[in-house]
Amino acid sequence: LVLNLKYADKFGIPDIDRDGLVHNVFWLTAxxxxxxxxxVFVVLLMTPLxxxxxxxxxxxxxxxxxxxWGLVVGLGVVIVQGTLEWSLRMTQVGYVYWVVAGVAVSLAGMRSSGESQRAGESA
Structure with missing residues (x-):
C-alpha cells in the first residue's frame, strides 16, 4: 500500500531499502x-529460558x-530486542544467542558440588 503511494520516491529511499523489511523478528518470521x-520459532527461543x-x-x-541469572537476562534481552529489529536472524547474533543458550541449558543440567555429594550419600 505504501509503495503504491510513491512514498519511497517522495522521500528518496534507495532501491535496496524498498523491500518492506519488517523491523521485528517475530513479524518477519510470521x-x-x-x-x-x-x-515454533517462539518455542525454540523460549525453551532455554x-x-x-x-x-x-x-x-x-x-x-x-x-x-x-546473567545468562537468563542476556537471553531475555536478546528476545525482547527482537521486537525492535531482526538482528537475531543475523548469523553473528544467532551464534552468540545459541552458544549462550547452550551454556545456560548445560549449567542447568549440572548439579552443584553440594547437590552431588548429597545425591551420592543417598545412593
Missing amino acids: SELGYVGLM WIAIPQALNRRRAGQRDVM
Whole structure:
C-alpha cells in the first residue's frame, strides 16, 4: 500500500531499502513462515529460558545463581530486542544467542558440588 503511494520516491529511499523489511523478528518470521512457524520459532527461543529460570531460582550457591541469572537476562534481552529489529536472524547474533543458550541449558543440567555429594550419600 505504501509503495503504491510513491512514498519511497517522495522521500528518496534507495532501491535496496524498498523491500518492506519488517523491523521485528517475530513479524518477519510470521510473514515468512506463517503463524505455525512463528509459534515454533517462539518455542525454540523460549525453551532455554524455560529450562534455565527454575534452575536460577533454585541454585543455593550465590556464584552459580548469579551466572544463571546473567545468562537468563542476556537471553531475555536478546528476545525482547527482537521486537525492535531482526538482528537475531543475523548469523553473528544467532551464534552468540545459541552458544549462550547452550551454556545456560548445560549449567542447568549440572548439579552443584553440594547437590552431588548429597545425591551420592543417598545412593
